Amino acid sequence: MSSYREILDWFALHREASHSELERLIATADPERLDYAMGLAREVAVQNYGHGVFVRGLVEVSNRCVGGCYYCGLRTENRNINRYALSEEEIVEACKGGYELGLRSVVLQGGEVYDMSQKVASVVGNIKSLMPDVAVTLSLGEQDAEVYELWRKAGADRYLLRHETATKGHYARLHPERMRYDNRQRCLANLKTLGYQVGAGFMVGSPFQGTEELAHEIEYLLGLQPPMVGIGPYIPQCDTPFANQKRGSVERTLLMVSLVRMALPKALIPSTTALASSDAQGMTRGVLAGANVVMPNITPHKYRADYAIYDGKKSSGTEAGEGLRQLQAELGAIGYEAVLTRGDHLDFMKR
Numbered sequence: 001m002s003s004y005r006e007i008l009d010w011f012a013l014h015r016e017a018s019h020s021e022l023e024r025l026i027a028t029a030d031p032e033r034l035d036y037a038m039g040l041a042r043e044v045a046v047q048n049y050g051h052g053v054f055v056r057g058l059v060e061v062s063n064r065c066v067g068g069c070y071y072c073g074l075r076t077e078n079r080n081i082n083r084y085a086l087s088e089e090e091i092v093e094a095c096k097g098g099y100e101l102g103l104r105s106v107v108l109q110g111g112e113v114y115d116m117s118q119k120v121a122s123v124v125g126n127i128k129s130l131m132p133d134v135a136v137t138l139s140l141g142e143q144d145a146e147v148y149e150l151w152r153k154a155g156a157d158r159y160l161l162r163h164e165t166a167t168k169g170h171y172a173r174l175h176p177e178r179m180r181y182d183n184r185q186r187c188l189a190n191l192k193t194l195g196y197q198v199g200a201g202f203m204v205g206s207p208f209q210g211t212e213e214l215a216h217e218i219e220y221l222l223g224l225q226p227p228m229v230g231i232g233p234y235i236p237q238c239d240t241p242f243a244n245q246k247r248g249s250v251e252r253t254l255l256m257v258s259l260v261r262m263a264l265p266k267a268l269i270p271s272t273t274a275l276a277s278s279d280a281q282g283m284t285r286g287v288l289a290g291a292n293v294v295m296p297n298i299t300p301h302k303y304r305a306d307y308a309i310y311d312g313k314k315s316s317g318t319e320a321g322e323g324l325r326q327l328q329a330e331l332g333a334i335g336y337e338a339v340l341t342r343g344d345h346l347d348f349m350k351r
C-alpha cells in the first residue's frame with residue numbers, strides 16, 4: 001500500500017487518486033501531513049501565479065433573500081434580522097472608494113432576490129463606464145438564464161455560485177424542499193455558457209458531511225474544472241435550524257484548500273472570510289495552503305453587522321486604506337504580495 005506522502009505526491013503531480021485514496025488523505029491527516037500537503041499545494045500555486053495574491057473589494061449589496069438554506073443567517077425565514085439593500089449610488093460609491101485605494105476588482109454579493117435584476121444591470125453598467133479597468137464579479141444566487149445574460153451584457157465578468165455540496169442527498173439535508181441540487185447545477189452550466197468566469201465551492205464541516213462527501217468534492221471539481229473555488233469552514237449562526245451544529249475545522253479546511261489547489265492548479269481560490277473569522281492567522285494560513293485571492297470588505301460600515309451569515313463574522317476591510325496596508329503587511333510577512341489588478345484566471349487573460 002502506498003504511503004500518505006506517496007499518494008499526495010502523485011496527486012500533486014498527476015491529479016489522480018482513487019476515491020478511497022482521497023478519503024484516506026482526508027480522514028488520516030495530522031499536523032505533519034497537513035504541513036506537507038500545504039507545502040506541495042503552495043508550490044503548485046507559486047508555479048502558476050508566483051507569490052502574488054489577488055485582492056478584490058467585497059460589497060455586500062443586500063441581505064434580503066428568498067433562500068432557506070438551513071445554515072445561513074440570511075435565510076428568508078429568519079425574522080431576527082434587519083434587512084437592507086444598498087442603493088445604486090451606495091454600491092457605486094463603495095466601488096469608487098475601492099478604486100481610489102487601487103483595487104481593480106470588485107465583488108457584489110448578496111442574498112437571492114428576483115426584483116433587483118434591472119438595478120444590478122444598471123449598477124454593473126455604471127461601474128464599467130466609470131471604471132472600465134475594473135473586473136466585476138457577481139454573487140447573487142440562482143437566477144433565470146435571461147437574468148444572467150442581462151448582467152453579462154451589462155459587463156459582469158465573473159459569477160460566484162458555490163455548489164455547496166457535490167452530493168445530491170447531502171444537498172437535500174442542507175436545504176428546504178424548494179431548493180434543488182439540479183437547479184443549482186443548471187445555473188452553473190448557464191453561467192459557463194454565457195462566458196462568465198464561474199466560481200463553485202463548498203463549506204467544510206457542514207452538518208452531515210463526512211470524508212466520503214469531501215472526497216467527492218475533489219472528484220466533482222476535477223470534472224467541472226471551475227476557474228474559481230470558494231472553500232470555507234461551516235460556522236453556526238444562532239437564528240438558523242443548524243444553530244447547535246458543530247463548526248467546521250480550520251485544519252480540515254486548509255487541507256481541502258490544498259487538495260483543491262493540487263486538483264486545479266490554475267484556479268482562483270480565495271482565502272475566505274470564514275477562515276479568517278475562525279482563526280487569527282486564517283487569512284495567511286489559507287494563502288500558505290495554496291489560496292491566491294483575498295476579498296476585504298468595502299461595504300459601508302453601517303450595514304456590515306446586518307450581513308450576519310454566521311456568528312462572529314469578521315468584517316474588517318480596507319476602509320481608509322488602513323486595512324489594505326495591514327493586509328499588505330501580513331502578506332509581506334509570509335513572503336507574498338498583494339496584487340490589486342483585475343486578477344483574471346490564467347485561461348481568461350488573453351480574452
Ligand code: SAM
Nearest residue numbers: 071072110111112139141162233234235309310
Ligand atoms: N446568496 C448567494 C448564494 O447563496 O450563492 C450569495 C451569498 S451567500 C451568503 C455566500 C456563501 O456563504 C454561500 O455560498 C455559503 O457557502 C456561505 N455560507 C452561508 N452560510 C454559512 C455559514 N453558516 N458558514 C459558512 N459559510 C456560509
Ligand code: SF4
Nearest residue numbers: 065067069072075111
Ligand atoms: Fe440566501 Fe445565499 Fe444565505 Fe442561502 S446562502 S440563505 S441563498 S444568502
